Amino acid sequence: MADWDDIPERLLMGPGPSPVPPRVRLAMAEPVLGHLDPVFLSMMDRVSSDLRHVFGTENRLTLPLSGTGSAGMEAAVANGVEPGDHVLIVQAGLFGERMADAARRQGADVDVLDVAWGEALDPQALADRLKRSPRPYTAVALVMAETSTGVLQPMDGLSDLVHAHGALFIVDAVTALGGMPVEVDAQGLDIVFSGTQKCLAVPPGLAPITVGERALARLRARRTPVASWYLDLSLLERYWGTERFYHHTAPISMIYALAEGLRLVREEGLPSRFARHRRANRTMAAGVEAMGLALGVEPPIRLPSVITIQVPDGVDDAGVRGRLLNEFQIEIGGGLGPLKGRIWRVGTMGEGARLDPIVRVLAALEAILERTGGVKAAVAAWESSS
C-alpha cells in the first residue's frame, strides 16, 4: 500500500472536517455487514436513538441520510417545500444562499431576508417580514450556525413567530450538532439537519436529520411527490422505521463511524461536551487577541465551533495558510464569498476543542506572523475557565 504512507497526518483546525479520533477511524475498518443483517439493523436503531439525544428530540423520524451535510440541506428543502410554495429564507452567509438556491430548484417562490454577513438575524426583522408578507409563507429556513461567517444565530422566540404565521421552521445545524445545544423539541424546530464532520468528530459522509410531527403532517399532505427518490423522507421512514422496507443500501462503514462517534459523545455527556467547546472557543479567542489579531465576531453571537480572524493588512492570506499546511501540518480555512481573502476560519470542534491542538495553531501562527503572546494567553484562559 505504498502511497498510503504519503497521507500526511494533518491537524484539521478549519471549519470542517474536524480531527477524527482513532476509535472512530478504526470502527470503519470493522467487517462489513449486509444492510439487512439483524446486527446492522440494531445498530441503526441505536444510531437513531443516539441522534435523538444530541438533537434534543423525541422525533421518531431521526436518522443519518446517506450523503454529506449538503444532502441534509437538500432533503430538508426537497421534502419541506413544494412547487409554488411561498418560502422565506434567511440569508446571512453562504449556507443560507444555498438553501435559497435549493428551494428555487424545487419550484418554490422564494423570498430572501438578507442579513449582513457577520451579523445575526434580529427577531423583530423576522416578525416584520412575516407580518408584511401579502401572501403567507409555507416555510421559513435559516442557518443556526453559519460556518461561512462564524455567527451563532440566537434561536429563542423564532419558532413561535414562524408557527404563529403557520409556516414550517427548517434549520441548518451542520456546525452546531454535538458541540452546542440544538434542542429541537424545546425550541420547536420542525426539520433540522446536520453533518458528521464538524462537532461530532466523524468523517464527512452522513447527514443526520430529524423531522417533527408538524413537518410529517405536511409531508403526508403534499400535493406533489418529492422530486428526489433518494432523499424522499416518506420512503426513508419506512426503511429506518419498524417496517424495514428496503430503500437503498446504507453506507455501512460510515454508519459504523457515526455509531462510534455518538458513543464517544454519550461517554463524555452533552453538558461536558458543550462546556468543552465553549472553553476551547474562549481559549482560542484569548490567544488570537493576545497576538494582536482581531476577531470577526464577538459574543454572544460568536460560534463556539468556528472563530473568524481578520487577516491583518499586508498579510498574504493564502501564503499563511499554505505555510501552516506545509510546514506545520495544520489546516485552517479561508474566507468565502465577500469574506474571501479577508478572514481566516479556525475550528474548535470535536477533538479540536482541546488545549493541545489550540496551542499548536497559535504557536504556528506566532512563528509565521512573527507575533508573541498567543500561546501564553491561551493557556491562561484555558486554566481560568472550565
Added chain:
Amino acid sequence: MADWDDIPERLLMGPGPSPVPPRVRLAMAEPVLGHLDPVFLSMMDRVSSDLRHVFGTENRLTLPLSGTGSAGMEAAVANGVEPGDHVLIVQAGLFGERMADAARRQGADVDVLDVAWGEALDPQALADRLKRSPRPYTAVALVMAETSTGVLQPMDGLSDLVHAHGALFIVDAVTALGGMPVEVDAQGLDIVFSGTQKCLAVPPGLAPITVGERALARLRARRTPVASWYLDLSLLERYWGTERFYHHTAPISMIYALAEGLRLVREEGLPSRFARHRRANRTMAAGVEAMGLALGVEPPIRLPSVITIQVPDGVDDAGVRGRLLNEFQIEIGGGLGPLKGRIWRVGTMGEGARLDPIVRVLAALEAILERTGGVKAAVAAWESSS
C-alpha cells in the same frame, strides 16, 4: 469498544454488499484529510482516472458521487431528464421500476417498455417501440445488470437504435462495474452510473458515474435547473474538474476506500478480473445444479455477478437464509417483488468471486438442504476453467 466485538464476520454472498478486502477496510482508518488539501485533490484525480479505466471511457466528467448507487441513479435521471421530457424506461426488474419512478418525479412523461422479470430486452422490441412512438423520446434508460433478476442485458446495437432516434442513453451498471466489461465509449453509452459495493469490493457509500459529450451538451442546453443542487452535475464538474470550485465536503474516508479498491482492480488487471468473475459464476452454477437445484437464468443472459436459484418446492426460503446467516455466517439474498419467496440470489462479486467462498456457500447449502455433490462439482468446474 466492547460491542465492536459483537460484529460478526459475515461472508457476504448476497447481491451486495460483497466481501470487502482488508486493504480496503484499513484504508478507511487512515488519517482524514481536508477536502481541499492538495494531497486529497490529487487522490481525487487518480480516482477519476481509475474510474475512467473501469468504465472504458475517456469521459472527462467521471467521478464518484457522494451517495450510494441509488444516488447515481437519481443523478443520472435528474440531470438527463427535464420536466415534460418524453422518456422511455425499460423495465425488466426492480431497478428499472425505480428509474421510472425517479423520472416521473422529475416531471417527465414516462413510457415503460415492459420485459418479463428474468428475461432480457429484445433489441427488435426496442426498435419497434422507438419507431411507433408518436412523439420522440429524449432519453432511453435501462439496467445492464439487473440485480433483482440476475439478468445481463446484451448491449450490442442498442445505443445505435437510441441515438438514431435522437435520444440520450442512460445505463445502470451498478452490478456490472469492475466485474464485467462496461465499455462506455465502445458501446456509445451517454450517462452510466454504478455503486461501489458490488464487483468493486468497496463498502457501499459512493456512486461512480460517467457522462459523455452528448449528455454534457444536453445538460448545457437544459431549459430548467436540475432539481437537485446536491447532484447537479454541472456544479460537480466544477468541483471535480481543474477549477476545484467548492461544492460540498467530499466523504474523505469513503474516497480512500474507493481509491484502494480501484488500486486492487488495477493490480489484477481488468481482463483477469472479468475472467475470474466468469469462472466463479460457472463454478457456482455447476455446484448449484449438481445439487439438483434449478438456476433462474441461463447463459448468455446470466449475470456473471449474481446467480438466481429457484427455491425448491416445500423449502422455507427465509428459514434457509436464516440458518445460513446464523449457523454459517453466510449472507445470501432473497427475491424481490414478484420473485419474493421464489428465488435466492447469490453473488459472485469482487472477493466473493473466488473458489473458497463459493465452496463455503455450497457446503452450507448441502448441509441445510440435505443434498450432496455441489462442492465436488464446483471444484471440478473451477479447475477445468480459467
